[in-house]
Amino acid sequence: MGYFLRTLQLLSTCVTISLVGSLDSWTVPTSNWSFVILCFCFLVTLIILIIELLALQYHFSFSWGDFLLCHACYLALFCLLVSIIYPATYVQFLPCNPSRDRAIAASAFCFISTVAYATEAIWILGWPRTGDFTGYIGSLPFLLKMLETLVACVILPFISNPYLYMDHPFLVSCVAVYSICFFLGIVTILLNLADCENRLPISSSTFHLVLSLLSVLLYIGALVLWSLYQFDGKFGGQPKRSRDVSCQHRLTNYVCIWDQRLAVAILTAINLLIYVADLVYWAHHVSVGTEDQPRDS
Template sequence: MDPQGGHYLNKAAVLSLLGAARMTQLLLGCTIIALVTHSAGYNHAYGIFCMFVWCFCFAMTLVVFTMDVTRLPCCMPISWDNLTVAFSMLATLMYITASVVYPVYFLRSRCSGESCEERNYRIAVTVCSSFCCFAYAAEVFLTRAKPGHVVGYMATLSGLLKVIQAFVACIIFGALANGSEYTRHIPTQYCVAVYSLCFAITVLVVAVTVSGKTSALRIPFDRFVIIYTFLATLLYLSAALVWPIFSFDKKYGTPGRPDDCPSENCPWDSKLVVAVFTHVNLVLYFSDLIYSQRIRFITSSPA
């Protein structure tokens, strides 16, 4: 007991729906890592990516859960509520990606004899990873902004959309790096500049919010976010028009997938991925802009 009669440990971090969600995340994450390292396997780049997702999310969840139980966030110069909700949103997206990528690349071949045991382990990994998506989504649902409650910016729909926008931009960068041939035309290089600029500022907004330094900006945070979101929407709109023209128009690119294009590392496929997710991010930024008109920002997390 402390001098004021409070407990050193936070029982609510365990005996609550949020605590149950985090313990489920830890249990499933530990199970996935054990199955993969035991027999399921994670060779090739895609398997390494999935293993990174599972290990990173498990480690971060363990840190978050431990610090909540021990009440250490009150001693840290950051906005803890903004940090945890941003991480849970990111972890949800990462787990969804891993839950799709892993079975696509590790459950394609038929099994026979001893390989069937390995396949069964991989099926178990896929099932556990899929269930863990719901555990992280449940945390997002429990910590999101609710009518009448004062919360940090990252708990609002606009804040959650910022995390999704940055994640989608990472998918675009991955496709750009995978032989997209974006350097062939100046307009496609302009699109890459748009993706990079919007990603950098979005990450900056999230970082400033999590650090609790929004009041350090020379203009009000709400005005800065709305102006940036408006400009990002216009920039993505231009990229959504320019990229398909210089990638799939007969004059500059190839309308259809070439017959001699390899099944993996095909430039046309990468261009298509960039085009699709450019439009996805355009919708996300436009939705963010609309929602930003309806909320009242706060410059610090609630006590």
């Protein structure tokens, strides 16, 4: 069953990559983002298939079941995002011609990839070898961390246009915040999957609490700076959508600049709320752990 699903994933992502790559859309940020995400999905699935064909998974020190479930959940959500964002930000602006038909076909095959990855996740959850799972996948910390990285991944195509932030150093710092927090989230998930948190000089709860607090502070700064320098006229921003020339006419075949700025602001606020929930969880976890410790007489 696993080999069948991964073969379907490889075929569907390969067809989608071919269709997206055949379109003349390299100047469209969301199209490039979709192409990179699909290539990443294809490459990871191919590596996993090769590892299982050679039976190399038994030589790894981490839980292979956790890794497969994490891989299936992430790639299912990635493909789902592509199948939604790609038509909404690019396909709908195309005129009725063969290029539009190929773009619609690419969206359809991407949705097939989503179904294939989601089916694999459901199949892994029903695996009889439950001892292969450590319990981290499916827990609230993992779900929050997965949402944080997914929202950050959605922000990336909108900030891939340098015109949005290159004129102001503070806006460049916002892009750095998105990249740093995304990287920290991926590292945290990998540390949990590899069960390396016990090797840290501080406790696992304190480590997560510090990271969550740092991410919340960074995202608060990013939300404030992005909103001021993009929408406040005193700081050179554009408070009204009607003033953006790219939004007045169909001069482009993708989402206009002002809408991209608004999308980044909304996604930043959403991710900030997720980080706050993560911070509250770990603060409660640390406080309960502290209260449960015996006090010195």
